[in-house]
Amino acid sequence: xxxxxxxxxxxxxxxxxxxxxxxxxxxxxxxxxxxxxxxxxxxxxxxxxxxxxxxxxxxxxxxxxxxxxxxxxxxxxxxxxxxxxxxxxxxxxxxxxxxxxxxxxxxxxxxxxxxxxxxxxxxxxxxxxxxxxxxxxxxxxxxxxxxxxxxxxxxxxxxxxxxxxxxxxxxxxxxxxxxxxxxxxxxxxxxxxxxxxxxxxxxxxxxxxxxxxxxxxxxxxxxxxxxxxxxxxxxxxxxxxxxxxxxxxxxxxxxxxx
Amino acid sequence: xxxxxxxxxxxxxxxxxxxxxxxxxxxxxxxxxxxxxxxxxxxxxxxxxxxxxxxxxxxxxxxxxxxxxxxxxxxxxxxxxxxxxxxxxxxxxxxxxxxxxxxxxxxxxxxxxxxxxxxxxxxxxxxxxxxxxxxxxxxxxxxxxxxxxxxxxxxxxxxxxxxxxxxxxxxxxxxxxxxxxxxxxxxxxxxxxxxxxxxxxxxxxxxxxxxxxxxxxxxxxxxxxxxxxxxxxxxx
Numbered sequence: 099x100x101x102x103x104x105x106x107x108x109x110x111x112x113x114x115x116x117x118x119x120x121x122x123x124x125x126x127x128x129x130x131x132x133x134x135x136x137x138x139x140x141x142x143x144x145x146x147x148x149x150x151x152x153x154x155x156x157x158x159x160x161x162x163x164x165x166x167x168x169x170x171x172x173x174x175x176x177x178x179x180x181x182x183x184x185x186x187x188x189x190x191x192x193x194x195x196x197x198x199x200x201x202x203x204x205x206x207x208x209x210x211x212x213x214x215x216x217x218x219x220x221x222x223x224x225x226x227x228x229x230x231x232x233x234x235x236x237x238x239x240x241x242x243x244x245x246x247x248x249x250x251x252x253x254x255x256x257x258x259x260x261x262x263x264x265x266x267x268x269x270x271x272x273x274x275x276x277x278x279x280x281x282x283x284x285x286x287x288x289x290x291x292x293x294x295x296x297x298x299x300x301x302x303x304x305x306x307x308x309x310x311x312x313x314x315x316x317x318x319x320x321x322x323x324x325x326x327x328x329x330x331x332x333x334x335x336x337x338x339x340x341x342x343x344x345x346x347x348x349x350x351x352x353x354x355x356x
Numbered sequence: 357x358x359x360x361x362x363x364x365x366x367x368x369x370x371x372x373x374x375x376x377x378x379x380x381x382x383x384x385x386x387x388x389x390x391x392x393x394x395x396x397x398x399x400x401x402x403x404x405x406x407x408x409x410x411x412x413x414x415x416x417x418x419x420x421x422x423x424x425x426x427x428x429x430x431x432x433x434x435x436x437x438x439x440x441x442x443x444x445x446x447x448x449x450x451x452x453x454x455x456x457x458x459x460x461x462x463x464x465x466x467x468x469x470x471x472x473x474x475x476x477x478x479x480x481x482x483x484x485x486x487x488x489x490x491x492x493x494x495x496x497x498x499x500x501x502x503x504x505x506x507x508x509x510x511x512x513x514x515x516x517x518x519x520x521x522x523x524x525x526x527x528x529x530x531x532x533x534x535x536x537x538x539x540x541x542x543x544x545x546x547x548x549x550x551x552x553x554x555x556x557x558x559x560x561x562x563x564x565x566x567x568x569x570x571x572x573x574x575x576x577x578x579x580x581x582x583x584x585x586x587x588x589x590x591x592x
Binding site: 148151152153173177180181183184185187188189191192193194204205208209210254258 | 456459460461463464466467468469470471475
């Protein structure tokens with residue numbers, strides 16, 4: 099491959115005390131690709147995402163974004179790299195002291211210094227894009243249902259038109275229909291922005307819908323990485339067990355049996 | 357400690373969020389007025405009553421005005437206001453920032469290219485440090501007024517003499533030392549609130565622990581620093 103990948107992760111390690119969470123993760127995400135990382139609870143998906151974002155400081159390894167090493171960047175430099183990112187948090191993480199439109203416009207006003215009127219116009223546009231009307235924009239996040247909060251959070255993640263968008267369990271806690279609505283919105287938004295997307299989830303229906311490529315993380319390493327079409331013929335027992343949701347197989351959950 | 361240094365550094369480096377600083381000043385300063393006012397009013401009143409019953413034993417009743425004004429400005433107004441504000445504001449800061457931490461709102465700030473220190477910590481610390489001296493100055497006046505009410509209306513002092521006695525032995529340094537204390541206490545209260553909130557982990561229980569820790573550590577630090585600052589000002 100001649101082209102530099104959008105995100106290149108090499109030998110990424112992270113431990114919390116004696117517990118090793120990431121044990122040498124290698125991952126490439128090409129520009130414009132939508133990669134979904136699947137894995138069980140506690141397999142290190144969230145930590146991987148937060149390490150790439152720099153919210154958690156990795157212990158060792160390398161994270162390159164557009165060929166630039168970002169591990170260890172701080173302050174202004176970090177903020178400059180963060181401008182390329184948008185992130186949809188698992189719980190939405192909307193600022194409850196601000197109105198819905200102010201949440202969506204936050205990255206524009208604080209991060210980029212966009213004028214308030216202009217930012218408000220863009221915020222309403224993005225809210226419309228996720229199917230929320232102007233009436234919602236003046237409510238506070240606490241007044242919204244879970245699905246609506248997720249959509250506001252999505253609008254906020256795409257408001258600054260980032261080059262890279264991360265989705266942390268976008269469908270968790272939603273009913274299957276709303277989950278599918280969110281999946282459709284994610285696909286549409288990513289396509290429209292031409293952005294590179296990284297999603298972590300354990301919802302296989304969501305993964306199949308969003309992904310071009312799928313990677314499976316297990317015990318702190320990527321154990322399989324390939325196009326979504328090949329996931330049913332991965333030839334990997336761990337992946338097979340996971341996508342079919344079987345309790346028996348090579349992955350043993352830490353459950354005390356009577 | 358590192359947290360305090362980072363916070364102070366961000367206090368002096370731009371950019372500043374003036375609107376947020378203003379809102380925090382209103383929150384910490386103006387809305388604490390009733391609490392601080394009530395506390396200092398009754399402290400001044402009780403001080404006049406107590407010192408009267410004590411001083412009457414050796415006919416030194418005329419010293420009451422001096423006792424009230426000196427104790428209020430030097431000690432009681434800053435310490436009591438500090439403790440009350442620690443309970444009111446320190447807890448609120450820790451709970452708010454702690455909740456933002458456990459619901460990933462602080463991480464979200466980072467991903468939106470906003471430094472959480474500048475956006476959350478600095479406005480609270482600046483507002484705390486600036487507003488507590490103003491609160492204490494107001495408290496000084498209210499406390500002296502409380503003493504005046506008791507002395508004049510309950511103990512039958514001559515109003516003019518009481519005011520003259522109040523002013524006579526009051527020195528500039530008495531008030532200034534109280535205000536310096538207030539500024540330090542204000543800084544400590546908001547710093548502890550922010551620090552414990554920022555470090556909180558693990559849901560509602562974590563936020564509860566952060567709130568308790570913020571109030572307890574701020575209160576203890578206030579008492580320790582009260583001793584240290586008094587030593588610096590009045591020890592010869």
